[in-house]
Amino acid sequence: MLEGYQPYIRQANYYETDRMGIIHHSNYIRWFEEARLDYMEQAGFGYDKMEQMGILSPVVGVSADYKAAVTFPDTVIIKVNMTYFNGIKMNLSYEVWNRRTNVLCTTGESRHCFVGKEEFRPLSLKKQYKEIYEIFLACI
Amino acid sequence: MLEGYQPYIRQANYYETDRMGIIHHSNYIRWFEEARLDYMEQAGFGYDKMEQMGILSPVVGVSADYKAAVTFPDTVIIKVNMTYFNGIKMNLSYEVWNRRTNVLCTTGESRHCFVGKEEFRPLSLKKQYKEIYEIFLACI
Amino acid sequence: MLEGYQPYIRQANYYETDRMGIIHHSNYIRWFEEARLDYMEQAGFGYDKMEQMGILSPVVGVSADYKAAVTFPDTVIIKVNMTYFNGIKMNLSYEVWNRRTNVLCTTGESRHCFVGKEEFRPLSLKKQYKEIYEIFLACI
């Protein structure tokens, strides 16, 4: 568990709504990313720092379950949790709460690997980037 | 199975890439929607027609598995398949193929229900919209 | 001038970058909207409140001039200024500053009218919604 973790808070944007009147479902995948990068920053290793070191962490799978709609100008609280990490693969789970109604609106999961920037070859953080490995390992 | 079904073809857009150099993973969720609405149109009941009748078909769940990257100016072929339909729920699966390389890049699934436009109350197409029910039933 | 106005602050998102490595230019138009809706909220009349009263304020024109690039994880400060308002039309200008480098990155403008929700017919706030008229008039 990431000690002292603060969930990610952001307002739903007008341009993220669709003509159903609610936030288009695809945007939650983007919100997951915002919350994930914030989580990594809080863990002590921001994604831009990883990129500068030549490491990318592409999404190899993503899922979302929509339970209740969110719309502008709602504010959501997104709680991220690292559910798996072994230096080669990393899974994170997400909960999107509506701050006003206190309702759990969406849950989701993303799965990641680590690859080198140039040729997208799989990396083992454990072997090649011990420092980052230790930081993320402490998050589980 | 939808007889005579033609897969959905579209070009990847430059603005859909991210700084990793490839199409951002969230866009596939949007491509699934494009291909799904095209599929419904081909089935004989376009989504705009459904909306005009007061029926919405929100996404209650979505997932994607990313196997190979796509980037601008690649063209993708998206094959949609209805995997479940009972008039209350509907599931569709997706395959995104790179037309140039002939590689299966992404697979996915979306789950839907049917609700009334005004109060988002669940509908049974079988009971309330027999015509649409028959059309979609023929797709499985 | 809007007294006590606080500029809008937000972080550039990873998914807003393109493969040039910088924020795609189209996103600034969305950032302008975020900053504008925040401005209206600060002025005392949030856009959702206007919508609830049946008033929409569509964009009739928009422009942006790009002077310096922004990328993830930069934070931008967006300053909004109402440059014209007569109850029928409203113009706003925007300045996007990079908080880290203190560089003015993008300037822009948007032009708006006011229309009724149902038939998109032009409205005069002065005649029909005096309260809102006074609030926005005080912003110039």
Next chain:
Amino acid sequence: MLEGYQPYIRQANYYETDRMGIIHHSNYIRWFEEARLDYMEQAGFGYDKMEQMGILSPVVGVSADYKAAVTFPDTVIIKVNMTYFNGIKMNLSYEVWNRRTNVLCTTGESRHCFVGKEEFRPLSLKKQYKEIYEIFLACI
């Protein structure tokens, strides 16, 4: 003028609508890009080819005037015209027509320069890339 030029045709997507019920104004800036890249392809020098040669053509300014709304499932026809080109700068104009109603919905303009991929330094196509210079010059 680009001889034999065929306007760009594409359908408005559901996810591009907002809760006003129409295509969100920011998306036209993206449509301009789609149409522009198609135009360059037709001119004989696709943007991906330019990028491979190390040339980028960033947007230095953009504007749009919205005259009539478009919504899903409308199809639009976008006509691109090169209005200025001197090897250092390039301007293009856009007309977005609704194919169904035959109404001119949006007009716009984009201004570009040419820069080297690595350091974003201004390039003169005339001096450094004569072949591309000649191709684009023939478009005016």
